[in-house]
Amino acid sequence: MPYFSDLLAATWLLSVGDSFELVSPAGAVAPSPPAGPAPSDVTEVAAIAAGGSGAAGALNRNRNRNRNRNRNRNRVLGGSRTGQGGGFGGAQILAPWRELEMLHRLAPAWIDLPLALPPAPSGLMAETLDLLARRALLDTLAEAARRDEILGQVDLELSGYLRPLGIESDDAMPETTALMLTVVWLAETVGLRYKARYDAPRPSEVNPQLKPFVAVPGHASYPSNHSFQSYSIAFVMARVIPEHPGISALFHSARRIAENREWAGVHYPSDSRAGHDLARMMVPVYEIVLEEQMLRARAEWL
Known part of the structure; x- marks a missing residue:
């Protein structure tokens, strides 16, 4: 099993919402996109935007857990x-x-x-x-x-x-x-x-x-x-x-x-x-x- 430092040396560790995603550097082979037709309307696009696997999926799974913690992020500032x-x-x-x-x-x-x-x-x-x-x-x-x-x-x-x-x-x-x-x-x-x-x-x-x-x-x-x-x-x-x-x-x-x-x-x-x-x-x-x-x-x- 490779050390975590070796893994980081071969990838970028990017913050995605409340999670992280390992991204291969330029020149590496990108993972294939999921099979299936392109989204045809706003409902299908929304489902893809909110779901998925990897860090995006983790963000979706963590949404309910983090909802209360983040409630104040759009509070009105000033007066x-x-x-x-x-x-x-x-x-x-x-x-x-x-x-x-x-x-x-x-x-x-x-x-x-x-x-x-x-x-x-x-x-x-x-x-x-x-x-x-x-x-x-x-x-x-x-x-x-x-x-x-x-x-x-x-x-x-x-x-x-x-x-x-x-x-x-x-x-x-x-x-x-x-x-x-x-x-x-x-x-x-x-x-x-x-x-x-x-x-x-x-x-x-x-x-x-x-x-x-x-x-x-x-x-x-x-x-x-x-x-x-x-x-x-x-x-x-x-x-x-x-x-x-x-x-x-x-x-x-x-x-x-x-x-x-x-x-x-x-x-x-x-x-x-x-x-x-x-x-x-x-x-x-x-x-x-x-x-x-x-x-x-x-x-x-x-």
Whole structure:
């Protein structure tokens, strides 16, 4: 029997979740993949992602044992910007690496969703004409409140998602807040992948007469991640608390947040529609990746 040191000398010992996996160095013959057809839908992909043999299987077997120990890993950190608790502003979580890992394991279920193509260049130019009119209105006294909203929504700000549900501070419902923040992480990851695929130019690139109200992000326009993240939160919460009377208001708020980016001149209406559609198509994936968090959030409302 070889010494453990000899085994390590011929392999890499990699951490995989709460277990380890021995990986042969480059040039070694990799083990054959399991026989059988490729997964055809999100359920089959999820079964493969959660199960398997080796370290991945050990991770799955240890999941129940480690569940309670890891319950706090996505707890909301901070509170309001004042540090006094209450209010909105400073809520954040540590990177939800387990959920992100599961999301990437489920990539075959979401990497090629039937999202409509962005409009042709002539269509994008036509959309900018409406954006020019709205941009001019934005500078008027009547739209002062919208200007404040736009500036507050440049970065993640949860009041637009919590208040429709009757929550008046980041720390009032910590599991619900943590779930929303985790959804934002996942949607950011998926959204950037689709942005890179379509590589649509920003409105001000298509029509230089348009002067955006806020800084233009450095990535592509389609789909809108503000829209995608906002509607993702709304769709997930509609699964968590479908009976809540504030769910319709949450969807209205998601639409308002998406439209504000159009008023600011950084997104087309077609970007916002695509964000909504992508969020709706991602729901089956979210329900798998976020099962535990959704159940914990649900328990807060019972």
